[in-house]
Amino acid sequence: MITIKHLVKRFDSTSGATLALDDLSIDIEPNTFFTLLGPSGCGKSTLLRCLAGLEHPDEGEITIGDATVFSSAANILVPSNRRNIGMVFQSYAIWPHMTVGQNVAFPLEVQGQKDIRRRTLEALDLVGLSGLDTRYASKLSGGQQQRVALARAIVGKPKVLLLDEPLSNLDAALRDQMRAELLKIQRALNVTTIYVTHDQTEALSMSDRVAVMSKGRFIEVASPQELYSRPRTAFSARFVGGANILEGKAIRDGERTTIDTGLGRLVSAESTQEGSITLFIRLEKIVWLDERNGQGVAREGMNRFTCRIVGRRYAGDTSEFDLSPLDGDQQTLLRCRFPADIAGAPGDTISIGIAPEHVHLLAPH
Amino acid sequence: MSAPGIETTIASKVPASSPRRRHFPALARNLALAALILVVGYLIIPPIGALLLGSATDTPPGVAPHFTSSSLVYAYTQRDHYASMLLSVEFAACTATLVLLVGGALAWIVARTDSPLGRMADIFTLVPILVPAILFATGWLLLLGPRGGMLNLWAMQIFGLKSAPLNLYSFWGMVWVGALQEIPLAFLWFWPAFKSMNSDLEDAALMSGASAFTVIRRITIPLLRPAVVSGWIMFFIYGLGALAVPLMIGIPAGYVMYSTEIYLAVQRIPSDLNLASAYSLALLAASLIGVYVYHRATRDLSRFTTVTGKAFNPRIQRLGRWRPVATAFGILMLFLVALLPMLVLLWNAFIPFSQLPSIAAFKLMSLKNFRAALEYGEAIQALINSVVLGIAAGVVTTVLGCTIAWCTLRLKGPKFLLATLDQMATLPVAMPGLIVGVSVLWFYLLLPLPIYGSSWILLIAYITLHLPYAVRICGSGLAQLHHELEEAAAMCGAHWFTVFRRIVLALLAPSLLTSVIYVGLRSFREYSASILLASPGNQVFSVMVLDMWDGGNLNILCAYVTMVTAVLGVLVALLSWAARRFGVKVA
Numbered sequence: 001m002i003t004i005k006h007l008v009k010r011f012d013s014t015s016g017a018t019l020a021l022d023d024l025s026i027d028i029e030p031n032t033f034f035t036l037l038g039p040s041g042c043g044k045s046t047l048l049r050c051l052a053g054l055e056h057p058d059e060g061e062i063t064i065g066d067a068t069v070f071s072s073a074a075n076i077l078v079p080s081n082r083r084n085i086g087m088v089f090q091s092y093a094i095w096p097h098m099t100v101g102q103n104v105a106f107p108l109e110v111q112g113q114k115d116i117r118r119r120t121l122e123a124l125d126l127v128g129l130s131g132l133d134t135r136y137a138s139k140l141s142g143g144q145q146q147r148v149a150l151a152r153a154i155v156g157k158p159k160v161l162l163l164d165e166p167l168s169n170l171d172a173a174l175r176d177q178m179r180a181e182l183l184k185i186q187r188a189l190n191v192t193t194i195y196v197t198h199d200q201t202e203a204l205s206m207s208d209r210v211a212v213m214s215k216g217r218f219i220e221v222a223s224p225q226e227l228y229s230r231p232r233t234a235f236s237a238r239f240v241g242g243a244n245i246l247e248g249k250a251i252r253d254g255e256r257t258t259i260d261t262g263l264g265r266l267v268s269a270e271s272t273q274e275g276s277i278t279l280f281i282r283l284e285k286i287v288w289l290d291e292r293n294g295q296g297v298a299r300e301g302m303n304r305f306t307c308r309i310v311g312r313r314y315a316g317d318t319s320e321f322d323l324s325p326l327d328g329d330q331q332t333l334l335r336c337r338f339p340a341d342i343a344g345a346p347g348d349t350i351s352i353g354i355a356p357e358h359v360h361l362l363a364p365h
Numbered sequence: 366m367s368a369p370g371i372e373t374t375i376a377s378k379v380p381a382s383s384p385r386r387r388h389f390p391a392l393a394r395n396l397a398l399a400a401l402i403l404v405v406g407y408l409i410i411p412p413i414g415a416l417l418l419g420s421a422t423d424t425p426p427g428v429a430p431h432f433t434s435s436s437l438v439y440a441y442t443q444r445d446h447y448a449s450m451l452l453s454v455e456f457a458a459c460t461a462t463l464v465l466l467v468g469g470a471l472a473w474i475v476a477r478t479d480s481p482l483g484r485m486a487d488i489f490t491l492v493p494i495l496v497p498a499i500l501f502a503t504g505w506l507l508l509l510g511p512r513g514g515m516l517n518l519w520a521m522q523i524f525g526l527k528s529a530p531l532n533l534y535s536f537w538g539m540v541w542v543g544a545l546q547e548i549p550l551a552f553l554w555f556w557p558a559f560k561s562m563n564s565d566l567e568d569a570a571l572m573s574g575a576s577a578f579t580v581i582r583r584i585t586i587p588l589l590r591p592a593v594v595s596g597w598i599m600f601f602i603y604g605l606g607a608l609a610v611p612l613m614i615g616i617p618a619g620y621v622m623y624s625t626e627i628y629l630a631v632q633r634i635p636s637d638l639n640l641a642s643a644y645s646l647a648l649l650a651a652s653l654i655g656v657y658v659y660h661r662a663t664r665d666l667s668r669f670t671t672v673t674g675k676a677f678n679p680r681i682q683r684l685g686r687w688r689p690v691a692t693a694f695g696i697l698m699l700f701l702v703a704l705l706p707m708l709v710l711l712w713n714a715f716i717p718f719s720q721l722p723s724i725a726a727f728k729l730m731s732l733k734n735f736r737a738a739l740e741y742g743e744a745i746q747a748l749i750n751s752v753v754l755g756i757a758a759g760v761v762t763t764v765l766g767c768t769i770a771w772c773t774l775r776l777k778g779p780k781f782l783l784a785t786l787d788q789m790a791t792l793p794v795a796m797p798g799l800i801v802g803v804s805v806l807w808f809y810l811l812l813p814l815p816i817y818g819s820s821w822i823l824l825i826a827y828i829t830l831h832l833p834y835a836v837r838i839c840g841s842g843l844a845q846l847h848h849e850l851e852e853a854a855a856m857c858g859a860h861w862f863t864v865f866r867r868i869v870l871a872l873l874a875p876s877l878l879t880s881v882i883y884v885g886l887r888s889f890r891e892y893s894a895s896i897l898l899a900s901p902g903n904q905v906f907s908v909m910v911l912d913m914w915d916g917g918n919l920n921i922l923c924a925y926v927t928m929v930t931a932v933l934g935v936l937v938a939l940l941s942w943a944a945r946r947f948g949v950k951v952a
Contacts, residue, residue, distance in 0.1 A: 054852050080855040093853035097871050106867075107857035152857065 001030035001192045002051070002160065007060035009046055009216075020046045021057065022216035028194070029208075033186055035195045037203040037239070038213035044196045047213075048162055051194060052087055053080035065159055081110075086153030086191075087162040090169070092145045094137040100124070100148050101133030107156040123155040126185060143174050150182075154189060161186070161193045167202060179205060200240045204228060212236045232363050234278055243280040244334055250277040256356060262329030266303050268359035278362045283320070285358040286336035289351040302353040307334065309348045314340060323352065398772060398782045404765070405789045408829045412804035416649070419642030419807050426638065426810035440643035446626060450647065453623035456539060456611075457604030461597050463544040468551020469593070471698055474691045475552075476559035478682045482695040489549040492703045495933065497890030498609035499910050500926055501546045504706025506613065507919065509533040509541075513719035515709060522721065534618035543610045547600060548702050554599075558592045594662040602655040606648060606797025608893045613914060623648060624799055624893075631803060631897050638807055645800050656795040707930075714923040734924035741913065744925055747904035751889050754820060754905065758827035759885030763877055765828070766790070766835025771869075774843050791833045798893030801826050806897050818900045826898055827888040834887070835880045842876025878944050882937070889933070 009021035020043050028034045036044035049055040051062060056077060062070040069078040095103055105120045124130055127147040137148060146166055153161060167175045183206050186193050197203055203210045204224040211221040220236045231237040234245050248261035250272055257268045259277055268279065287296035298304060311322035323334040344350060420437055422430045440446060475482050508516045509531050517529035532538060570580045611622040630641035684691055713719060715730040738744055773787045805826050809817040816822050854864040892907035899908045906929060913922035
């Protein structure tokens with residue numbers, strides 16, 4: 001549906017030119033939910049705005065459906081108001097001098113379409129705002145404004161829907177609710193959706209595919225499951241899900257690999273070439289070996305370590321622990337998650353285990 | 366020049382390259398920008414050029430120019446002229462200092478203490494608009510004049526004195542009136558700065574153990590340094606170029622100030638415009654230097670930023686037993702600055718000559734002055750001219766200013782063109798009304814168009830003088846218009862013009878209205894340029910007032926002014942009501 005080829009965008013500032021988009025190429029399937037995920041400044045919003053036509057890239061090509069909307073080689077640039085794209089802005093951009101109904105009807109009016117009233121009310125129904133069409137837009141709560149923005153974006157039945165961090169201004173409970181509703185609406189309309197966020201929970205729970213971005217580049221593009229369980233870079237591993245990243249020297253041992261790290265010697269069920277390697281272990285995959293506590297039992301082949309608890313943070317359902325290995329590099333700190341009501345204070349010595357299948361090796365950079 | 370405005374900063378700056386700008390086809394855009402620069406340039410450059418020409422020649426406009434340095438030599442080698450320059454500098458420095466101290470103190474009391482003077486801000490916004498400089502000076506003449514001044518008569522009566530104890534016709538009399546007149550403006554200068562101070566900065570000092578006094582000395586005052594420095598410069602420049610006080614109080618007192626010299630050079634018979642131009646150069650240079658220093662002082666404003674976009678409510682200082690003192694001070698200032706002059710003008714409108722209220726005086730009250738005012742020469746025509754010119758100037762300047770503001774804030778274009786446009790549009794801030802008067806006068810005497818001697822020359826002068834304010838007001842309105850509001854409309858498929866019409870204009874309407882009213886009112890009460898540019902048949906309100914003063918018809922003047930102020934007050938009230946009704950839709 002959307003094809004991007006070799007997109008480059010530079011920003012000039014007083015300190016020189018920065019590359020906001022660094023030679024990006026991707027294909028996005030029709031009717032899928034595609035998320036751009038990354039930290040601030042990675043270029044995800046810039047990419048979205050290039051798709052919208054609000055920013056003009058310097059080089060490359062963008063095709064939406066059958067139409068080329070941008071091509072530096074052929075000098076094509078279709079303006080924003082002719083791309084037939086729906087967009088929800090981070091600030092919602094609801095016009096304060098119009099009512100909800102007028103806001104939502106606006107696209108239909110300016111495009112000279114028919115049956116405006118019915119379609120406006122239909123869009124408002126879909127987002128759960130029936131009956132509010134005569135209310136002045138500025139008198140709504142944040143959540144309601146966001147739904148108005150959504151209704152306005154979809155009322156014209158666009159081919160593509162762009163969402164720029166639409167949930168970041170909402171509180172946590174509302175965010176959870178809206179995530180589910182957004183997904184429901186997208187499925188109902190079956191529209192190609194590009195979603196920008198820095199929140200990995202949104203990315204994982206809503207998307208068909210996720211593109212992790214950093215410094216204007218795609219670090220990794222994969223499904224949420226692959227991205228979580230099999231990230232291919234330390235950056236993705238850390239950004240999505242939280243991980244303990246360790247460096248070490250790998251030695252092949254049949255089908256397994258042994259790695260010497262600051263933690264100690266680790267056995268991984270994955271195989272790789274010998275030499276320097278980076279590996280990661282998910283926080284929740286570290287097992288506390290303590291039968292008394294109702295925690296895990298040591299199993300055959302498990303990596304076992306004795307550690308001292310250095311820090312503990314309460315987080316409601318779980319607590320996050322910082323562990324320092326008694327043998328091995330004192331500087332290495334292992335982060336893990338255990339049930340919040342478990343007994344264990346800083347200074348205590350505990351025994352932990354990591355199964356070899358949870359020691360993931362990252363592809364050499 | 367136009368007095369320091371209600372705004373805290375007058376100069377606008379082109380922001381660094383922002384990605385949120387609208388793209389247009391390059392050729393059309395550059396042509397449009399060039400045209401805009403030409404229009405603004407036409408308003409400013411030729412008159413200044415004429416001024417330079419005038420100083421470098423000794424031939425009047427219209428005659429083939431004979432280049433010589435004699436005008437400049439004469440202007441700057443007369444000892445008297447340096448005396449008048451020095452006098453102007455003394456006057457300006459004294460008034461600026463006094464004004465800042467009192468205005469600052471008042472602003473502090475209203476914004477940061479628990480005194481009940483909260484409404485003062487609103488009153489002080491209106492006063493300088495409704496009581497122009499000439500009226501203010503007249504009012505105080507009627508109060509402290511040595512012969513008929515009411516306060517003097519009253520003191521003589523109470524204390525049994527033979528002669529008036531206070532004489533307004535003195536250097537300190539001039540400073541008194543000059544300073545009082547500007548106190549509302551100084552108040553409005555400091556008030557926003559105080560209101561938006563971040564008390565976290567002061568609280569942090571308190572937590573570190575500092576006493577309240579130390580906090581003020583080492584945190585609050587240093588943070589206010591840019592506002593104080595830039596304020597002092599603005600009021601100093603204004604004092605240099607002021608004309609009402611020097612004319613109406615200075616000359617009778619025997620003091621000739623620099624601005625008076627310029628005025629006299631133009632008005633004497635035969636008019637010596639070359640000399641006036643030569644004098645003007647010094648004033649222009651002083652103003653430009655002042656504005657430059659102002660820019661420098663406010664450039665590292667970020668170091669002193671007390672406002673970061675979030676709304677802060679500063680901590681309120683409890684006054685305790687100082688409360689009645691502070692309140693009394695505020696009320697006293699209100700009296701001196703507004704109520705007293707206005708009341709005395711009103712009183713004198715009804716009596717044939719200045720006297721204290723008494724039974725005898727009440728018997729003499731009549732509407733004679735009003736009738737005389739209606740029949741006075743071109744008084745009514747002048748009023749009509751002023752109203753028409755005010756509205757015209759307001760509308761034209763706002764259209765121009767809004768376009769310029771939109772280009773500098775929203776248009777993606779060559780930075781050089783945009784910066785030039787921005788700088789030129791704010792240049793008139795450094796040009797006192799007197800300078801604009803002399804330069805425009807010269808230029809249109811040169812130009813073979815029938816502009817001199819018509820109302821057009823006044824309109825051009827008003828537009829030139831007030832363009833920076835329109836740019837600033839529309840710019841503020843635009844800056845608050847989040848760019849995503851326009852982008853969302855584009856994403857909905859709207860053509861650029863539809864976006865402009867249905868989103869930008871609709872949301873900008875309150876700012877546009879404010880600009881029209883503000884520029885209109887300032888044009889209405891403008892006098893420094895008007896004196897030089899008005900002519901028989903094209904009189905304006907302020908010149909008429911000066912005419913009446915000149916002829917000694919003070920009571921008729923009061924009646925005239927009372928009528929006009931009443932009409933003006935009603936108009937402003939109507940417009941405010943209309944604006945509020947209109948503004949409700951914008952929420």
